[in-house]
Amino acid sequence: MKIRNSTVLTALVLAGCAGPTVNLSTPEPVKVDISMRLDVYQHQKEEKPGQPAAATNPGPDRLNRAADIQTFKNSRLIGESASALLSIRVEPAGEEGDYLQKIVDAENASRMALMKEQSARDKIPLPAVQKKQADLARKMAFKGEWIEVEKADGTLEWVPKEG
Numbered sequence: 001m002k003i004r005n006s007t008v009l010t011a012l013v014l015a016g017c018a019g020p021t022v023n024l025s026t027p028e029p030v031k032v033d034i035s036m037r038l039d040v041y042q043h044q045k046e047e048k049p050g051q052p053a054a055a056t057n058p059g060p061d062r063l064n065r066a067a068d069i070q071t072f073k074n075s076r077l078i079g080e081s082a083s084a085l086l087s088i089r090v091e092p093a094g095e096e097g098d099y100l101q102k103i104v105d106a107e108n109a110s111r112m113a114l115m116k117e118q119s120a121r122d123k124i125p126l127p128a129v130q131k132k133q134a135d136l137a138r139k140m141a142f143k144g145e146w147i148e149v150e151k152a153d154g155t156l157e158w159v160p161k162e163g
Contacts, residue, residue, distance in 0.1 A: 062110045068103050078104060079146025082156050084133035085111055089146050089158065 042060075069086070072078045077100060081087040085108045091097045115133060119126045138147045143163045148156050 061106065065103055065107055069107060072100060072103070073142070073145045076144070076146060076160075079148065079158060080134065080137040080141055082131075082134050082148040082150060084115065084130045084137060087148070 069078070077088065077090050077092065078086050079089050086104045088100060088104055092100060111133070115129045116126060119129045122129075134148075138149070138161070141147050141161045144160050146158055147161050148158050151157050
């Protein structure tokens with residue numbers, strides 16, 4: 001009889017948990033009036049005397065190109081070369097090809113200016129800076145993006161980055 005009473009008691013407790021149904025829908029959509037303010041600030045680093053402003057600050061143009069560059073990399077149109085510059089692998093025809101060339105040329109000019117500035121500042125040869133930057137670019141590339149690697153015999157080869 002003891003087992004039977006506990007079974008009945010359990011059934012009553014569980015039935016009591018169901019509770020009444022609560023309707024959460026509203027006859028009309030809930031309206032929310034939000035007022036928002038967004039302030040955007042761009043703080044510029046102080047320039048040290050004797051350093052060119054363009055080299056120390058890549059500027060908004062380089063940041064604006066980043067999305068296009070990634071799209072071109074994802075489309076396998078461009079890759080990261082062993083000289084730490086972008087290289088066009090497949091050039092589309094027409095306006096798209098012209099735009100691609102313009103973006104790659106602008107990015108390579110910015111990269112070269114930054115590498116020359118680093119070479120002068122750190123007093124190391126430009127090719128050493130380029131090698132270091134190319135290694136970093138290959139490391140940061142996503143799977144499938146084109147990268148130029150040095151083979152055992154010293155020649156360069158384009159390969160898609162492995163996972």
